[in-house]
């Protein structure tokens with residue numbers, strides 16, 4: 242059925258206007274004022290709400306195949322749709338690893354069949370993410386991978402990283418770097434700082450991230466290839482990336498909502514829901530991340546949605562796995578930046594939809610424009626609610642925000658012209 | 665006043681009054697250890713389980729003797745900390761033992777924060793016998809009791825804590841408690857063993873052992889874990905003893921009546937030369953003796969209560 246969205250505030254990365262949107266055959270067929278409704282068209286009144294291009298999350302973990310008890314493509318799709326997200330890039334650390342086109346195809350197909358969101362799986366850079374031999378990036382690209390990463394396991398060899406960048410750029414793909422000097426991070430479990438001193442939890446210095454970012458920037462310079470730095474968490478990282486961009490290097494990056502929302506202070510109580518990698522940093526780092534989101538040094542926001550079973554987090558801090566779920570808190574946490582006056586609503590769209598589409602070359606989405614596919618998120622920015630188990634669609638519950646009040650949520654999520662979520 | 669807490673997880677959260685109250689209770693119990701029959705019926709019928717996920721003969725024995733002197737049934741349970749998602753979890757283990765109607769858990773564990781985690785998830789009383797590099801509250805309390813016996817008053821005493829500060833739960837517990845009691849603390853050790861961000865300790869960081877010892881009332885040497893440290897934190901044990909070890913010569917820089925303390929077991933010739941460890945100023949064996957009294961006090965204060973929550 243065709244759709245007509247009326248009376249909403251349509252937000253693009255570069256414009257903001259009150260207008261109607263007509264959706265036909267899964268595409269946006271009209272954007273103008275006072276579109277008349279035909280007989281057999283569903284009309285949605287969006288008065289007081291924002292209409293955004295569907296959000297694109299370039300960093301998620303869906304645990305499918307292999308660890309479906311944490312999350313699978315079905316529950317991940319549900320959570321994404323409920324979070325206003327219509328396109329996801331699931332990372333390669335599945336079981337088996339997504340290092341070949343059959344795994345990539347499986348993920349793409351399963352999501353397509355379910356039909357709530359599109360998946361562009363991130364293939365692994367190296368076979369089995371061992372950091373030794375390049376994986377078949379070309380085959381995976383054909384199956385739907387646009388980017389490659391051994392996320393979670395940094396590629397330690399500079400030689401392999403160089404070749405990966407060269408090879409990926411040769412096939413029109415790019416590399417996403419999980420930047421971490423493992424030897425410097427050691428057995429650290431939180432940021433090295435005041436809180437690690439107080440708690441006795443072993444710290445990871447900011448430099449563990451910054452050293453690898455420096456290397457990867459240099460390798461991008463060497464190869465001319467596009468490198469995208471995942472989950473930037475420190476002031477030093479932002480400074481390095483800003484300098485690289487000033488030099489015109491082919492570098493982009495992302496920040497995760499938890500890294501601009503929380504600080505290391507949250508760890509004083511040893512709550513494993515705050516255990517993540519990279520770890521929560523200091524207030525000063527958070528301020529820098531926000532500034533970098535404002536000035537465009539950080540190109541996109543990605544959730545790094547990392548579901549774990551409750552039993553896995555209910556253990557000693559050192560034994561708990563890293564990660565936090567984030568699909569359904571992307572909107573409220575990013576909206577908070579808007580309400581704080583750090584970014585405006587157009588920048589919200591730029592960070593969560595437009596730039597992800599530009600970076601990954603998905604020019605059929607990321608904007609509300611005639612001819613684009615009808616991936617659309619309608620947001621009620623004022624709506625306040627308790628983020629509880631009823632609202633959470635993920636199989637996992639590892640969010641420190643679960644049980645707290647949030648503001649702003651997706652009212653409708655529309656994928657290819659079809660309503661896939663309605664709150 | 666009285667001690668109203670369910671658990672003793674650390675000294676960071678205790679007030680000066682609570683710390684002094686435990687010490688006062690320990691002083692009363694110390695007398696029992698001097699009797700011919702070193703036993704009172706105070707905790708008769710109560711069960712104290714020593715739950716050790718990390719080996720420690722000394723602390724466990726001290727708790728065991730303390731429990732027995734109070735007539736509690738003390739049981740030892742040891743296991744490895746390395747259990748992961750496979751098999752029984754830490755809380756499963758705790759719940760299992762708790763279901764046998766135990767009253768107090770004395771817990772030693774290799775990970776910081778794990779004793780707090782246990783305390784929050786059991787109805788039994790919990791005493792921290794050392795969690796990772798976080799806290800070892802009864803060790804600090806026995807240190808304080810020993811200091812009190814010699815110096816009478818805590819306020820304005822100068823203490824030097826020397827050695828591996830970063831990885832020392834003994835140092836952390838002492839730092840939190842000593843500051844509440846008005847003592848001045850100096851820290852010294854190799855840079856590799858000092859926290860990169862020592863500010864929260866609020867202690868003076870010294871750049872030489874001379875600076876640390878000067879005008880000091882109490883010199884607290886920390887134990888070097890030779891297995892671990894020899895790898896990346898220290899070039900050699902020999903060098904450590906020269907630069908960071910204490911001997912009778914260096915001790916002359918401290919006040920004449922300064923005490924030498926050590927949590928034990930000593931690495932002789934490494935952090936402490938024999939001429940310091942066995943000198944008249946050394947109170948190391950008194951610390952061990954006071955350990956029993958302090959642990960009796962803690963078990964008593966937690967164990968006499970029945971209803972929780």
Ligand SMILES: [Zn+2]
Pocket residue numbers: 392393419471472518519
């Ligand atoms: Zn990562």
